[in-house]
Amino acid sequence: MENPKPRLLLVASGTVSGALYLLLYLYEREIMAAFTRTDGWFPVLPVLAAFVFSFAHGAFTGYFWEVLGIRALRKK
Amino acid sequence: MEHVAAQFIDLQYGNVLALLAIGFVGGLVSGFIGSGGAFVLTPAMMSMGVPGVVAVASNLCHKFPKALVGAYQRNKFGQVDVKLGLVMAASATAGVWVGADFQNRIKLDFGEAGSNLYVSLAFVAVLTIVGAFVLRDAVRVYRSGEADAQEKASRLALWVQSVEIPGTMMHFKTANIRVSALFTLPLGFATGVLASTIAVGGFIGVPGMMYVLGAPGLVASATELVIAFVMGFGGTIKYSLHGLVDIRLALILLAGSLFGIQLGAIGTTFVKPFMIKVVMAAIMLIVAVSRGLVVPVYLTELGRLDLAPSTMAWLQMASFAFLVLALCTGSIIIIASMLRGHRSGAITLREPAPD
Numbered sequence: 001m002e003n004p005k006p007r008l009l010l011v012a013s014g015t016v017s018g019a020l021y022l023l024l025y026l027y028e029r030e031i032m033a034a035f036t037r038t039d040g041w042f043p044v045l046p047v048l049a050a051f052v053f054s055f056a057h058g059a060f061t062g063y064f065w066e067v068l069g070i071r072a073l074r075k076k
Numbered sequence: 077m078e079h080v081a082a083q084f085i086d087l088q089y090g091n092v093l094a095l096l097a098i099g100f101v102g103g104l105v106s107g108f109i110g111s112g113g114a115f116v117l118t119p120a121m122m123s124m125g126v127p128g129v130v131a132v133a134s135n136l137c138h139k140f141p142k143a144l145v146g147a148y149q150r151n152k153f154g155q156v157d158v159k160l161g162l163v164m165a166a167s168a169t170a171g172v173w174v175g176a177d178f179q180n181r182i183k184l185d186f187g188e189a190g191s192n193l194y195v196s197l198a199f200v201a202v203l204t205i206v207g208a209f210v211l212r213d214a215v216r217v218y219r220s221g222e223a224d225a226q227e228k229a230s231r232l233a234l235w236v237q238s239v240e241i242p243g244t245m246m247h248f249k250t251a252n253i254r255v256s257a258l259f260t261l262p263l264g265f266a267t268g269v270l271a272s273t274i275a276v277g278g279f280i281g282v283p284g285m286m287y288v289l290g291a292p293g294l295v296a297s298a299t300e301l302v303i304a305f306v307m308g309f310g311g312t313i314k315y316s317l318h319g320l321v322d323i324r325l326a327l328i329l330l331a332g333s334l335f336g337i338q339l340g341a342i343g344t345t346f347v348k349p350f351m352i353k354v355v356m357a358a359i360m361l362i363v364a365v366s367r368g369l370v371v372p373v374y375l376t377e378l379g380r381l382d383l384a385p386s387t388m389a390w391l392q393m394a395s396f397a398f399l400v401l402a403l404c405t406g407s408i409i410i411i412a413s414m415l416r417g418h419r420s421g422a423i424t425l426r427e428p429a430p431d
Contacts, residue, residue, distance in 0.1 A: 045323075046312060054144055054145055064338075065335075065342060
């Protein structure tokens, strides 16, 4: 039997991903100021942000294709 | 250290949409062949007014999380050899240092145009030779009627696997190969040198893992994502320490490319293995044409040729058009072969199992 489509997970991850991108849009100026500082631990910020966005948005895009019915054909 | 906030552009809606679209197509190609995209993303950002160094830094910052998601996805399909990826990445990192140092020296000795000429000639030479070889192999597999069969290791790979050097032998389980580290080291190193020169190390890394080490195309292209993650991560830290990453560009690219990379990764389970080689060869050969077109421009800048400014502008535009064409051709082949694979897969699934 086919697995049920993860619609709820798609909505949840989509909300988190959307919220993160909304924050980026709303606080663009502050984020750019902090993320381009070269003192202290500030250079870690772009790496951290990339990880956080990849987890949230990566989950969303994964569920997106799954809900659309595009899943891997397991040949083995 | 210098604060370079003045170099960051104001983002327009048109730019954002373009970044999303290029990100998606670049991600699709990366998910399928393990690399690609950077050769279009960086010049595309520069054409929006982003300084070259910020474009490179932002591309790297989007590359490592993209590669992470792609590697995670393809690992679920059993295609990633993490150990091979990490071993290759270790020597690739050394290659990046040496390659960057060499490039700096060329820039000092021959100026910006000399450095551009070197990069373009490296592109044309490597991509034409390796691309033609990969294409020839793909055509051979197709003609032999064994497109569905497991890939056979090349003669070179069989020899490499037969060489026993005590104390250096490593077994790579997923790639199902046992080779001496003395072969993986120069290969990873060359991948790093190429990555620092033309930004796409995978054009050496993937064919190298296939034809020199004997890894299957699917495993080689998936393992390249591990190398891309390590190199992108290291590169991001390096540029971030100088405040050069435009996080907005990186995250907007990521928004599109994560859709693409997941689709490309899923696509590898739909198609016959030799299609990886077809896509790779097509992209490499078209990119070679693109870089070949700008060689006369740099020769003119160096005073070796005498081209009219309008001709130079036309050649540069044509060169960029060929880069976009390379990415689009790759994507169209991927999507078309996925659709074909999906249809035949669906038919196979409907067929009753033999008694």
